[in-house]
Amino acid sequence: MKFRADKLNSKIQLDELEIQLHLGVSQEERAEIQSVLISLAFEFSSLPESTSSDLISGTVNYSSLSKLIKSEFNGSNIKTIEYMGFRAFNLVSEDIDQVGRLTLSIRKFPSISGLKGGALFELSGDIN
Numbered sequence: 001m002k003f004r005a006d007k008l009n010s011k012i013q014l015d016e017l018e019i020q021l022h023l024g025v026s027q028e029e030r031a032e033i034q035s036v037l038i039s040l041a042f043e044f045s046s047l048p049e050s051t052s053s054d055l056i057s058g059t060v061n062y063s064s065l066s067k068l069i070k071s072e073f074n075g076s077n078i079k080t081i082e083y084m085g086f087r088a089f090n091l092v093s094e095d096i097d098q099v100g101r102l103t104l105s106i107r108k109f110p111s112i113s114g115l116k117g118g119a120l121f122e123l124s125g126d127i128n
Contacts, residue, residue, distance in 0.1 A: 005047055005051075008047055009043070010043070010044045010047055010048060010051070011042065011043045011044065012041070012042050012048075012060050012062060013039070013040065013041045013042075014040045014041075014062045014065060015039050016037040016038075016039055016107075017037065017038045017039070017066055017069060017070070018035050018036075018037060019035065019036050019037075019038055019069065019070060019073045020035055020075065021033065021034070021036065021073055021074060021075060021076045021077070021078060022034070022075075022076070022077040022078070023036060023079075023081070023084070023108060024079065024110075025079050025080065029110075030077060030079070033075075034108065034109070035109070036081070036084070036107060036108045036109075037106070037107045038069055038088060038105070038106055039104070039105050039107075040065070040092060040102065040103065040104040040105070041102075041103045042060050042096060042098070042102050042103075043100050043101040043103075044098060044099075044100045045098075045099040045100045045101075048060075048098065059098070060096055060098060064095070065092060065095060068091060068092070068095055069088060069091065072088070072091055073088070081106045081108055081119065081120075081121040082121050084106055084121075085104060085105070085106045085121045085122070085123050086123065088104055088106065089102065089104045089123045089125075092104060093125075093127040093128075096127060097128070098128060099127070099128045100126070100127065100128070101124060101125065101126050102124065102125060102126075102127050103122065104122065104123050104124070105120055105121065105122040105123075106120070106121050107119065
């Protein structure tokens with residue numbers, strides 16, 4: 001090898017998982033189901049075991065995280081993306097059995113004239 005494995009940085013990402021829910025401060029906004037996008041990135045504190053073992057137990061299982069997030073939030077009724085973001089961060093951090101830094105964001109697309117990219121709330125912090 002022409003590199004030192006102990007000096008590598010590693011990250012796994014889950015980009016734009018679509019969740020359908022009732023989200024908004026007003027009852028009118030929450031009346032209709034709308035889509036939000038949840039993205040997360042996990043930066044491992046050291047190279048994950050799965051890089052040498054090829055076992056799912058040595059990494060973050062993004063398939064099970066996707067199912068967990070969907071089962072928690074699809075169809076739910078929430079007023080703010082901040083509340084949803086904090087709940088999602090807690091849920092995901094409890095499920096990850098690795099040491100590292102988690103970043104999670106929620107993007108919604110409110111009906112605001114001229115707002116093209118939506119509104120984004122993001123949390124990040126060290127876990128485990």
